[in-house]
Amino acid sequence: xxxxxxxxxxxxxxxxxxxxxxxxxxxxxxxxxxxxxxxxxxxxxxxxxxxxxxxxxxxxxxxxxxxxxxxxxxxxxxxxxxxxxxxxxxxxxxxxxxxxxxxxxxxxxxxxxxxxxxxxxxxxxxxxxxxxxxxxxxxxxxxxxxxxxxxxxxxxxxxxxxxxxxxxxxxxxxxxxxxxxxxxxxxxxxxxxxxxxxxxxxxxxxxxxxxxxxxxxxxxxxxxxxxxxxxxxxxxxxxxxxxxxxxxxxxxxxxxxxxxxxxxxxxxxxxxxxxxxxxxxxxxxxxxxxxxxxxxxxxxxxxxxxxxxxxxxxxxxxxxxxxxxxxxxxxxxxx
Amino acid sequence: xxxxxxxxxxxxxxxxxxxxxxxxxxxxxxxxxxxxxxxxxxxxxxxxxxxxxxxxxxxxxxxxxxxxxxxxxxxxxxxxxxxxxxxxxxxxxxxxxxxxxxxxxxxxxxxxxxxxxxxxxxxxxxxxxxxxxxxxxxxxxxxxxxxxxxxxxxxxxxxxxxxxxxxxxxxxxxxxxxxxxxxxxxxxxxxxxxxxxxxxxxxxxxxxxxxxxxxxxxxxxxxxxxxxxxxxxxxxxxxxxxxxxxxxxxxxxxxxxxxxxxxxxxxxxxxxxxxxxxxxxxxxxxxxxxxxxxxxxxxxxxxxxxxx
Numbered sequence: 115x116x117x118x119x120x121x122x123x124x125x126x127x128x129x130x131x132x133x134x135x136x137x138x139x140x141x142x143x144x145x146x147x148x149x150x151x152x153x154x155x156x157x158x159x160x161x162x163x164x165x166x167x168x169x170x171x172x173x174x175x176x177x178x179x180x181x182x183x184x185x186x187x188x189x190x191x192x193x194x195x196x197x198x199x200x201x202x203x204x205x206x207x208x209x210x211x212x213x214x215x216x217x218x219x220x221x222x223x224x225x226x227x228x229x230x231x232x233x234x235x236x237x238x239x240x241x242x243x244x245x246x247x248x249x250x251x252x253x254x255x256x257x258x259x260x261x262x263x264x265x266x267x268x269x270x271x272x273x274x275x276x277x278x279x280x281x282x283x284x285x286x287x288x289x290x291x292x293x294x295x296x297x298x299x300x301x302x303x304x305x306x307x308x309x310x311x312x313x314x315x316x317x318x319x320x321x322x323x324x325x326x327x328x329x330x331x332x333x334x335x336x337x338x339x340x341x342x343x344x345x346x347x348x349x350x351x352x353x354x355x356x357x358x359x360x361x362x363x364x365x366x367x368x369x370x371x372x373x374x375x376x377x378x379x380x381x382x383x384x385x386x387x388x389x390x391x392x393x394x395x396x397x398x399x400x401x402x403x404x405x406x407x408x409x410x411x412x413x414x415x416x417x418x419x420x421x422x423x424x425x426x427x428x429x430x431x432x433x434x435x436x437x438x439x440x441x442x443x444x445x446x447x448x449x
Numbered sequence: 450x451x452x453x454x455x456x457x458x459x460x461x462x463x464x465x466x467x468x469x470x471x472x473x474x475x476x477x478x479x480x481x482x483x484x485x486x487x488x489x490x491x492x493x494x495x496x497x498x499x500x501x502x503x504x505x506x507x508x509x510x511x512x513x514x515x516x517x518x519x520x521x522x523x524x525x526x527x528x529x530x531x532x533x534x535x536x537x538x539x540x541x542x543x544x545x546x547x548x549x550x551x552x553x554x555x556x557x558x559x560x561x562x563x564x565x566x567x568x569x570x571x572x573x574x575x576x577x578x579x580x581x582x583x584x585x586x587x588x589x590x591x592x593x594x595x596x597x598x599x600x601x602x603x604x605x606x607x608x609x610x611x612x613x614x615x616x617x618x619x620x621x622x623x624x625x626x627x628x629x630x631x632x633x634x635x636x637x638x639x640x641x642x643x644x645x646x647x648x649x650x651x652x653x654x655x656x657x658x659x660x661x662x663x664x665x666x667x668x669x670x671x672x673x674x675x676x677x678x679x680x681x682x683x684x685x686x687x688x689x690x691x692x693x694x695x696x697x698x699x700x701x702x703x704x705x706x707x708x709x710x711x712x713x714x715x716x717x718x719x720x721x722x723x724x725x726x727x728x729x730x731x732x733x734x735x736x737x738x739x740x741x742x743x744x745x746x747x748x749x750x751x752x753x754x755x756x757x
Contacts, residue, residue: 198660199695233649235605236664237734238698259734262480262487265529281529302655320480320489320525321533323596323603324649331566331600366657434655 142408146271146343153383153411154179156420157391157427160356160375168212168375169219172352175377176220178420181350184221186290189228189258190214193296193312193354195364196233197243202369204244205295205354209375211249213295213352228285230260230315232325233365258285261319272343274336274404277328280344286316287347294351294381298358298388300367300433303334305399305440306392307364308385309351313341335401342381343409351384352377355391360431374427382410383417390414390424390442392431398440463727464742465501468494471735476508477516478735487526488516492538493739499545500743500751510546513539521555522563534596536560537609544616545753557621560610561629565595565602586653592629593636603650604640604665607633608672615675616753637669638681645684646692661685663692667704674711674754686714693719699726703740710749720744 156178160171176183190213192205214225227250234240237259241247250257263283270279286292296312304311314326314337322328329337353376361367372391378384382405386396396402396412406412432445471478471494477486478494495509516539517523522532523539536556543553567589593602594610611633614626642652646661647669653659666685673682689705702723709716727741743751 234662236662236696236698236700238731238737239696239701242698243696259480262484264485319596320487321529321597323534323600324605327595327600327603328597362655362657365659366654 140408141274142272142343147408148343148380149382149406149408149410150380152416152418153378153380154418154420155376155378155380155383155387157387157424158375158377158421159373159427161373163206163208163356165208165212168209169215171375172209172213172216173219175352175375175421176216176350178377179350179379181220181291181379183217183291185223187224187226187288188217188222188291188293189226189285189289190217190293190295191228191260191286191312191315192246193307193315194229194231194240194244194246195315196231197240198365199243201365201367202297202357202359203365204246205297206356207244207246207249209352209354209356210246210295211253211255213293214253214255217291217293222290224256226256226258226285228258228260228263228283228316230263230283230317230319232314232319235261235319235324258283260285260316263318265318265321268344270340270344272340274339275329275332277332277337277340280341281318281321282344283316283318286345289347291348291350292345294349296351296353297364298353298355298372298376298391300360300363300392300394300431300437302362302364302434304338304401305433305437306385306389306394306402308353308388309381310338310342310385310401310405313338313345316345317341335404338401339404339409342405349381350377350379351381353384353388355388355427358392358429358431360392360433362434368432370429370431372427372429374422377421380410382406382412386412386414387417387419387424391428393428393442394431394433394437394440395442462501462742462745464730464738464745465497465503467727467730467738468497468735468742469503469505471738472505472509476512478509478739480735481733482735485526485528486512488513488523488533488535489525489538490735490739491516492523492535492542493736496542496545497739497742499542500746506546510543513543514552517552517556521557521559523556532559532563532598534594534606534609536563537594537606537613540613541609541616544613544620548617549620553617554621557614557617558623560594560614561621561623561625563594563598563610564592565607566599567592567601587651588636588639591632591636591639593633602636604637604647605649605668607636608665608668611637611672612752612754615672634673634676634679637673638679641669641681641684645681645688647685661688661692663689663696663701664704666692667701667708670708671704671711671752671754677712682712686712693722697722697726698737699723699730699741700734700737702726703737703744706744707740707752710744711752711754713749713755716749
């Protein structure tokens with residue numbers, strides 16, 4: 115009987131044949147290449163969502179990188195895709211608020227919170243139910259609805275989907291620093307969802323549909339790669355790994371405590387580290403493996419670990435059985 | 450975009466006065482106050498002002514006519530110039546202004562030609578080889594309307610297209626009309642959540658049930674206004690009160706109030722809550738405000754859908 119790996123290979127092969135043709139070995143242009151010799155990532159302990167303490171942790175994390183945000187407009191992009199009062203779907207509002215404060219203290223002229231929710235069109239509900247709306251009022255930060263923001267056409271530097279171009283929000287394209295702030299989660303299609311997959315939320319649903327329909331139609335992995343290669347602005351990534359999500363993520367999984375924040379400029383390196391924190395081999399994740407070839411570093415030999423050791427926080431996340439082959443150790447049984 | 454609003458004074462329907470105050474120089478509205486005009490917000494605001502008998506609706510309909518593409522469709526925004534799902538809302542709005550006019554009927558013909566796509570051949574092949582990997586339990590052969598041309602059919606664009614086409618039933622002579630509406634009805638039945646109501650269009654993923662949303666439930670209920678005998682209609686109406694216990698957004702209250710009114714369900718409680726919320730309108734979404742203006746209309750069937 116064919117297994118999941120065969121299935122995914124066939125899916126990927128079908129998508130590639132449908133969109134690229136078989137004669138194109140490298141579906142990226144030289145302009146898309148951002149891979150460097152080495153990439154730094156930082157793991158810092160953060161036991162809970164106490165906002166005042168998180169401001170210090172985020173400042174410590176930012177301080178481990180050569181970031182100068184003075185005079186720049188920082189755009190934070192949390193994961194706010196859906197709301198379930200029983201779940202841990204979204205980047206915690208206290209972390210978003212703490213990050214707003216941290217970048218202000220670092221000298222940013224403005225810190226904006228921006229998201230284009232993928233499932234829901236009712237932003238008022240999402241913001242209030244999740245608690246982010248109240249946090250934004252407290253901090254005085256502006257929220258930009260990326261699903262309806264003004265857009266500019268961006269020609270893609272890669273051809274994983276064959277879409278050719280995307281309309282992307284001006285708030286993101288004009289950012290002095292764009293910060294992807296995902297939740298540390300498993301994902302029932304892609305294996306993991308972290309900094310790179312979080313960029314689905316910058317693609318305006320008013321044009322591409324809910325739930326980001328054109329991207330799913332064009333291929334999930336290819337879309338992740340095309341969007342990340344297209345976004346040519348200064349970037350940083352902060353992963354909410356205080357409480358992650360295991361199992362049937364990104365919506366219906368269960369909370370898993372890890373107690374860390376993960377920082378880095380290279381989204382591939384950050385996501386590879388996030389995968390390892392969940393005991394998932396990043397090079398077994400299709401889009402991370404491909405991204406490692408041109409967009410950043412997933413190979414741990416090329417990563418410089420700052421802050422705590424990865425091993426000291428590594429947690430054995432449970433995954434759906436079809437992703438078990440990606441694990442570096444067998445999933446623990448649910449408690 | 451946050452901004453201070455200066456209203457023209459208290460009117461019976463506060464949402465209408467908000468809309469009038471926000472109308473752009475070009476006659477349209479953007480998604481948020483101060484944004485460049487786009488089709489969705491303008492179509493809904495035009496509809497709301499027309500139903501309120503406000504002369505400002507005229508300039509809004511002019512904006513819509515000027516923004517229409519040669520194909521009969523409307524773009525999301527004039528700068529994009531590609532046909533979009535918002536065509537349904539423009540046609541629906543124009544059905545109250547000039548239902549037999551060229552603008553509305555050309556738009557309706559474009560809608561009739563616009564179809565959601567099913568799964569591609571290789572995906573169908575893969576799911577035959579790996580039936581256990583078919584993550585969603587949908588009838589992918591049913592054709593409704595997509596958000597973006599060439600992609601899958603979903604609840605909200607299908608609902609809007611059906612609302613527009615059902616409104617224009619007497620004005621568009623096209624053999625495809627009834628066939629497409631019938632298939633749209635069946636698609637909405639197929640996409641209903643197990644316990645009632647609709648979300649964006651996936652009742653189950655990987656065997657686990659997903660929950661319904663008030664706004665998409667209401668959109669589907671409006672599209673099925675003439676199909677009250679279908680079991681998902683009663684189930685959808687039945688699940689709305691529980692959803693509104695956890696959600697009192699202006700969008701949710703407005704659309705659910707309209708769905709209740711259209712189906713003859715007592716909407717008093719929903720409208721009272723909406724009246725309280727509209728005074729503190731804070732979300733800034735123009736489309737939510739326009740739906741609220743319609744919901745606050747004293748006519749329960751202000752959308753004219755009850756009789757198809």
